Amino acid sequence: MDGAYDGEPTSDLLVARFGSTIEVTIPPPKNAVLSPNAAQDPTVRDRHIADISVRGRMGWQMASGYNQRSRAETLMSRWKTVIGPKLKARSFKHQKTETKIGVRILNRMTELGRPNFQRTA
Structure with a gap:
Protein backbone atom coordinates (compact mmCIF):
# COMPACT_ATOMS: atom_id res chain seq x y z
CA MET A 1 0.00 0.00 0.00
CA GLY A 65 -14.74 18.83 -6.28
CA TYR A 66 -11.90 18.23 -3.83
CA ASN A 67 -11.44 22.00 -3.46
CA GLN A 68 -15.02 22.35 -2.20
CA ARG A 69 -14.37 19.76 0.49
CA SER A 70 -11.19 21.57 1.45
CA ARG A 71 -13.09 24.87 1.70
CA ALA A 72 -15.71 23.25 3.91
CA GLU A 73 -13.01 21.86 6.20
CA THR A 74 -11.37 25.29 6.41
CA LEU A 75 -14.71 26.90 7.22
CA MET A 76 -15.43 24.39 9.98
CA SER A 77 -11.93 24.89 11.40
CA ARG A 78 -12.47 28.64 11.42
CA TRP A 79 -15.87 28.18 13.11
CA LYS A 80 -14.43 25.94 15.82
CA THR A 81 -11.52 28.32 16.45
CA VAL A 82 -13.63 31.47 16.73
CA ILE A 83 -17.01 30.24 17.99
CA GLY A 84 -16.13 26.99 19.74
CA PRO A 85 -16.20 23.25 19.09
CA LYS A 86 -19.89 22.74 19.87
CA LEU A 87 -23.18 24.58 20.22
CA LYS A 88 -24.09 25.65 23.72
CA ALA A 89 -27.86 25.99 23.34
CA ARG A 90 -29.93 22.95 24.21
CA SER A 91 -33.11 23.38 22.19
CA PHE A 92 -33.07 23.18 18.41
CA LYS A 93 -34.70 26.62 18.12
CA HIS A 94 -31.96 28.21 20.20
CA GLN A 95 -29.27 26.28 18.36
CA LYS A 96 -30.54 27.76 15.10
CA THR A 97 -30.35 31.24 16.63
CA GLU A 98 -26.85 30.56 17.96
CA THR A 99 -25.77 29.37 14.50
CA LYS A 100 -27.17 32.47 12.80
CA ILE A 101 -25.27 34.69 15.24
CA GLY A 102 -22.06 32.73 14.65
CA VAL A 103 -22.43 32.97 10.88
CA ARG A 104 -22.97 36.74 11.10
CA ILE A 105 -19.85 37.08 13.27
CA LEU A 106 -17.71 35.05 10.86
CA ASN A 107 -19.07 36.88 7.81
CA ARG A 108 -18.35 40.23 9.46
CA MET A 109 -14.81 39.15 10.36
CA THR A 110 -14.23 38.00 6.76
CA GLU A 111 -15.62 41.26 5.44
CA LEU A 112 -13.30 43.29 7.67
CA GLY A 113 -10.27 41.38 6.38
CA ARG A 114 -11.20 41.78 2.71
CA PRO A 115 -9.46 44.63 0.83
CA ASN A 116 -11.60 47.41 -0.61
CA PHE A 117 -10.40 48.43 -4.08
CA GLN A 118 -11.22 51.80 -5.59
CA ARG A 119 -10.29 53.08 -9.02
CA THR A 120 -8.03 56.13 -8.80
CA ALA A 121 -7.42 56.98 -12.43
Missing part, protein backbone atom coordinates in the same frame (compact mmCIF):
# COMPACT_ATOMS: atom_id res chain seq x y z
CA ASP A 2 1.48 3.32 -1.01
CA GLY A 3 -0.97 5.72 0.66
CA ALA A 4 -1.75 6.23 4.30
CA TYR A 5 -5.54 6.22 3.96
CA ASP A 6 -6.43 6.12 0.27
CA GLY A 7 -6.60 2.34 -0.04
CA GLU A 8 -9.46 -0.12 -0.16
CA PRO A 9 -9.79 -0.59 3.63
CA THR A 10 -10.69 3.08 4.08
CA SER A 11 -13.05 3.12 1.09
CA ASP A 12 -14.73 -0.09 2.26
CA LEU A 13 -15.19 1.33 5.76
CA LEU A 14 -16.77 4.52 4.40
CA VAL A 15 -19.13 2.56 2.13
CA ALA A 16 -20.10 0.27 5.03
CA ARG A 17 -20.76 3.22 7.31
CA PHE A 18 -22.49 5.61 4.90
CA GLY A 19 -23.87 3.38 2.13
CA SER A 20 -22.93 2.59 -1.43
CA THR A 21 -24.06 5.97 -2.78
CA ILE A 22 -21.16 7.78 -1.09
CA GLU A 23 -18.46 9.12 -3.43
CA VAL A 24 -15.04 8.73 -1.85
CA THR A 25 -12.65 11.51 -2.86
CA ILE A 26 -9.30 10.85 -1.23
CA PRO A 27 -6.26 12.24 -3.06
CA PRO A 28 -3.80 9.48 -3.90
CA PRO A 29 -0.14 10.20 -3.12
CA LYS A 30 2.25 11.30 -5.86
CA ASN A 31 3.78 7.84 -6.13
CA ALA A 32 0.43 6.00 -6.37
CA VAL A 33 0.19 3.16 -8.87
CA LEU A 34 -2.83 1.56 -10.52
CA SER A 35 -4.17 -1.70 -9.14
CA PRO A 36 -3.32 -4.90 -11.06
CA ASN A 37 -6.83 -5.22 -12.54
CA ALA A 38 -7.28 -1.51 -13.33
CA ALA A 39 -7.72 -2.18 -17.06
CA GLN A 40 -10.66 -4.57 -16.58
CA ASP A 41 -12.29 -3.29 -13.38
CA PRO A 42 -10.94 0.12 -12.29
CA THR A 43 -11.64 1.22 -8.73
CA VAL A 44 -12.47 4.80 -7.76
CA ARG A 45 -8.84 5.18 -6.70
CA ASP A 46 -7.66 3.95 -10.13
CA ARG A 47 -9.90 6.50 -11.83
CA HIS A 48 -8.48 9.25 -9.62
CA ILE A 49 -4.91 8.21 -10.45
CA ALA A 50 -5.68 8.14 -14.19
CA ASP A 51 -7.43 11.50 -14.01
CA ILE A 52 -4.45 13.04 -12.20
CA SER A 53 -2.09 11.74 -14.88
CA VAL A 54 -4.25 13.34 -17.59
CA ARG A 55 -5.27 16.64 -15.95
CA GLY A 56 -2.56 17.13 -13.35
CA ARG A 57 -3.21 17.31 -9.62
CA MET A 58 -4.77 20.80 -9.66
CA GLY A 59 -7.02 19.90 -12.60
CA TRP A 60 -8.13 16.75 -10.77
CA GLN A 61 -8.94 18.78 -7.66
CA MET A 62 -11.16 21.12 -9.66
CA ALA A 63 -12.86 18.29 -11.60
CA SER A 64 -13.48 16.08 -8.57
Whole structure:
Protein backbone atom coordinates (compact mmCIF):
# COMPACT_ATOMS: atom_id res chain seq x y z
CA MET A 1 0.00 0.00 0.00
CA ASP A 2 1.48 3.32 -1.01
CA GLY A 3 -0.97 5.72 0.66
CA ALA A 4 -1.75 6.23 4.30
CA TYR A 5 -5.54 6.22 3.96
CA ASP A 6 -6.43 6.12 0.27
CA GLY A 7 -6.60 2.34 -0.04
CA GLU A 8 -9.46 -0.12 -0.16
CA PRO A 9 -9.79 -0.59 3.63
CA THR A 10 -10.69 3.08 4.08
CA SER A 11 -13.05 3.12 1.09
CA ASP A 12 -14.73 -0.09 2.26
CA LEU A 13 -15.19 1.33 5.76
CA LEU A 14 -16.77 4.52 4.40
CA VAL A 15 -19.13 2.56 2.13
CA ALA A 16 -20.10 0.27 5.03
CA ARG A 17 -20.76 3.22 7.31
CA PHE A 18 -22.49 5.61 4.90
CA GLY A 19 -23.87 3.38 2.13
CA SER A 20 -22.93 2.59 -1.43
CA THR A 21 -24.06 5.97 -2.78
CA ILE A 22 -21.16 7.78 -1.09
CA GLU A 23 -18.46 9.12 -3.43
CA VAL A 24 -15.04 8.73 -1.85
CA THR A 25 -12.65 11.51 -2.86
CA ILE A 26 -9.30 10.85 -1.23
CA PRO A 27 -6.26 12.24 -3.06
CA PRO A 28 -3.80 9.48 -3.90
CA PRO A 29 -0.14 10.20 -3.12
CA LYS A 30 2.25 11.30 -5.86
CA ASN A 31 3.78 7.84 -6.13
CA ALA A 32 0.43 6.00 -6.37
CA VAL A 33 0.19 3.16 -8.87
CA LEU A 34 -2.83 1.56 -10.52
CA SER A 35 -4.17 -1.70 -9.14
CA PRO A 36 -3.32 -4.90 -11.06
CA ASN A 37 -6.83 -5.22 -12.54
CA ALA A 38 -7.28 -1.51 -13.33
CA ALA A 39 -7.72 -2.18 -17.06
CA GLN A 40 -10.66 -4.57 -16.58
CA ASP A 41 -12.29 -3.29 -13.38
CA PRO A 42 -10.94 0.12 -12.29
CA THR A 43 -11.64 1.22 -8.73
CA VAL A 44 -12.47 4.80 -7.76
CA ARG A 45 -8.84 5.18 -6.70
CA ASP A 46 -7.66 3.95 -10.13
CA ARG A 47 -9.90 6.50 -11.83
CA HIS A 48 -8.48 9.25 -9.62
CA ILE A 49 -4.91 8.21 -10.45
CA ALA A 50 -5.68 8.14 -14.19
CA ASP A 51 -7.43 11.50 -14.01
CA ILE A 52 -4.45 13.04 -12.20
CA SER A 53 -2.09 11.74 -14.88
CA VAL A 54 -4.25 13.34 -17.59
CA ARG A 55 -5.27 16.64 -15.95
CA GLY A 56 -2.56 17.13 -13.35
CA ARG A 57 -3.21 17.31 -9.62
CA MET A 58 -4.77 20.80 -9.66
CA GLY A 59 -7.02 19.90 -12.60
CA TRP A 60 -8.13 16.75 -10.77
CA GLN A 61 -8.94 18.78 -7.66
CA MET A 62 -11.16 21.12 -9.66
CA ALA A 63 -12.86 18.29 -11.60
CA SER A 64 -13.48 16.08 -8.57
CA GLY A 65 -14.74 18.83 -6.28
CA TYR A 66 -11.90 18.23 -3.83
CA ASN A 67 -11.44 22.00 -3.46
CA GLN A 68 -15.02 22.35 -2.20
CA ARG A 69 -14.37 19.76 0.49
CA SER A 70 -11.19 21.57 1.45
CA ARG A 71 -13.09 24.87 1.70
CA ALA A 72 -15.71 23.25 3.91
CA GLU A 73 -13.01 21.86 6.20
CA THR A 74 -11.37 25.29 6.41
CA LEU A 75 -14.71 26.90 7.22
CA MET A 76 -15.43 24.39 9.98
CA SER A 77 -11.93 24.89 11.40
CA ARG A 78 -12.47 28.64 11.42
CA TRP A 79 -15.87 28.18 13.11
CA LYS A 80 -14.43 25.94 15.82
CA THR A 81 -11.52 28.32 16.45
CA VAL A 82 -13.63 31.47 16.73
CA ILE A 83 -17.01 30.24 17.99
CA GLY A 84 -16.13 26.99 19.74
CA PRO A 85 -16.20 23.25 19.09
CA LYS A 86 -19.89 22.74 19.87
CA LEU A 87 -23.18 24.58 20.22
CA LYS A 88 -24.09 25.65 23.72
CA ALA A 89 -27.86 25.99 23.34
CA ARG A 90 -29.93 22.95 24.21
CA SER A 91 -33.11 23.38 22.19
CA PHE A 92 -33.07 23.18 18.41
CA LYS A 93 -34.70 26.62 18.12
CA HIS A 94 -31.96 28.21 20.20
CA GLN A 95 -29.27 26.28 18.36
CA LYS A 96 -30.54 27.76 15.10
CA THR A 97 -30.35 31.24 16.63
CA GLU A 98 -26.85 30.56 17.96
CA THR A 99 -25.77 29.37 14.50
CA LYS A 100 -27.17 32.47 12.80
CA ILE A 101 -25.27 34.69 15.24
CA GLY A 102 -22.06 32.73 14.65
CA VAL A 103 -22.43 32.97 10.88
CA ARG A 104 -22.97 36.74 11.10
CA ILE A 105 -19.85 37.08 13.27
CA LEU A 106 -17.71 35.05 10.86
CA ASN A 107 -19.07 36.88 7.81
CA ARG A 108 -18.35 40.23 9.46
CA MET A 109 -14.81 39.15 10.36
CA THR A 110 -14.23 38.00 6.76
CA GLU A 111 -15.62 41.26 5.44
CA LEU A 112 -13.30 43.29 7.67
CA GLY A 113 -10.27 41.38 6.38
CA ARG A 114 -11.20 41.78 2.71
CA PRO A 115 -9.46 44.63 0.83
CA ASN A 116 -11.60 47.41 -0.61
CA PHE A 117 -10.40 48.43 -4.08
CA GLN A 118 -11.22 51.80 -5.59
CA ARG A 119 -10.29 53.08 -9.02
CA THR A 120 -8.03 56.13 -8.80
CA ALA A 121 -7.42 56.98 -12.43
